[in-house]
Amino acid sequence: MGTCMRLLGGAWTTNVIWQLSGGSRRFGELYRDMAGISPKMLTARLRDLEKKNVVIRTVTPSSPPSVEYALSELGKELVPVIDTIVRVGTRLLHEEGRSVQVKTGGS
Numbered sequence: 001m002g003t004c005m006r007l008l009g010g011a012w013t014t015n016v017i018w019q020l021s022g023g024s025r026r027f028g029e030l031y032r033d034m035a036g037i038s039p040k041m042l043t044a045r046l047r048d049l050e051k052k053n054v055v056i057r058t059v060t061p062s063s064p065p066s067v068e069y070a071l072s073e074l075g076k077e078l079v080p081v082i083d084t085i086v087r088v089g090t091r092l093l094h095e096e097g098r099s100v101q102v103k104t105g106g107s
Contacts, residue, residue, distance in 0.1 A: 024070035
């Protein structure tokens with residue numbers, strides 16, 4: 001578990017994997033869809049995930065060259081884990097909201 005959490009624990013790592021879970025994407029698409037991330041941070045996450053064999057970087061020789069990022073088989077295995085974390089987090093938020101309503105007398 002610790003090894004997996006070290007992989008997923010970096011800032012924005014799970015967001016990048018989640019964004020790529022629907023298929024390959026170009027840098028600009030990822031940057032546009034991930035509000036709050038800087039280009040420098042996105043580049044760092046993509047390089048780190050590529051180094052760890054989670055993301056595959058494909059360069060298409062064109063003018064200018066086109067670069068796409070996609071999940072490797074290992075990266076695809078992480079998607080259900082992240083999906084579960086999202087579902088549990090959503091449930092926790094719902095439970096916290098209900099708890100606050102009960103304490104304040106809300107309906």
